[in-house]
Amino acid sequence: MQIQVNTGHNVEGHEEFSGQVKTKIEDALNRFSKHVTRVEVHISDENSDKGGMNDKRCLMEARLEGRQPIAVTHQAESLNLAVQGAIDKLKNVIESTLDRLNNH
Template sequence: MQIQINTDRNVEGHEKFSHQVETKIKDVLNRFSKHITRIEVHISDENSDKGGMNDKRCLMEARMEGRQPIAVTHQATNLSLAVHGAVDKLKNLIEGTLGRLDNH
């Protein structure tokens, strides 16, 4: 499972933050790793330095073997919450998708 992390120009993509994001994704989605070929993460700060409520956004797209890509997005007051929300949504979506396949 490859993980690619992209940030917009308003987010400082520090190595430490990227490593934290990658670790969180691996911790939550590891059990699905044989089904997932790649995960793309897009992190942005929509209001830049102006601030605002829920202006941090994390979009995650999972590419699964033999299936169309699936994507989720989550907005929050800080980058960490945006990432955690998105990875939880992605986990639920993958569980639902693979669960439906197991039932057929």
Template sequence: MTIQINTDKNLNGEQRSADFFSSQIAEALQRFDAHITRVEVHLKDENGSKDGFNDISCLLEARLEGRNPIAITNQADTMESAVKGAIDKIKTAIESILGKIQNH
């Protein structure tokens, strides 16, 4: 599974943060590794340099083998919270899709 992290110009996308988020995503989606070919993460600050409530947005797109990509978004006050919420949502979506495939 390939994990690519993209940030907008208002967020600090340093390598240490990218490695941390990549390891979190890889660990959380490990049991789906055989089905996922690629995960793209898009982090952006909705308000730019202004402070705001839930202004960090995380879009996670998982590409499942032989299926259309799944995309979810989550907003929070921090990058860490936004990514964690997005991981929880994408896990639920993947479980649902793979569960439906197994039932058929």
């Protein structure tokens, strides 16, 4: 499973943060690794210098073998919460997609 993390220019410490995000995704999606070929992550701070509630955004797109890509997004007040929310959503969508495939 390939994981590519893209951060907006307003995200500080993007190299170290990207490594942490990859580790979180690998841990969360490990049991689906034979089905997931690639995960693309886009992390941004929607209104950087102004601040505000839920202005951090994480979009994740997973590509499952032989299926259309699955995309989820989550917004929160911190980058970590935005990433974790998107991971949780992606995990649930992949799980339900694979369950539906197995039940047919």
